[in-house]
Amino acid sequence: MVSLQEQLLKAGLVDQKKVKRAHQDKKQQKKVERRTGVQQVDESRQAALEAQQKQRETVRELNAQRDAEARKKAIQAQIQQMVQQSRESRGGGDIAYNFTYGTKIERIYVSAAIREQLAAGQLVIVKLGENTELVPRVVADKIAERDPAIVIRVKKVETQPDLDDPYAQYKIPDDLMW
Incomplete structure (x- = not known):
């Protein structure tokens, strides 16, 4: 050499x-x-070490971003698979069921039996992109653990009746059509 x-x-x-x-x-x-007794600092060597350290940090950050993207894609694939395996039919009905997604009110058409299951909380609406699917509540809970934004739950509102309200004795049904 x-x-x-x-x-x-x-x-x-x-x-x-x-x-x-x-x-x-x-x-x-x-x-x-x-x-x-004092050692001279080799400035070029020090600069090279600092540059190498910065490069390691950059590579570490890029790897972390890549890993996060891979985890996100894996979670989306799991959600897609769970929805595909457990989606329920809408029953081919003609009853409009309205729900809120974000700030919009959206509508799906279901049968009377499916509407009853939605109102009872047995079925839950899941929004995947533009598609709206119905899945059992157990599956929806698993999906909500991964991404709660796509699960649309029908909230049952239990409020204390106002004593001065003349309509307090009339209960509003859960499956009210609007």
């Missing part, structure tokens, strides 16, 4: 005087370090 010094000499980039001068400077620097 040929040293860098010999390679530079053969290439003609340095001459013997420069090589001797570099050795003398290095010996002089070591002598000063021994005498004073």
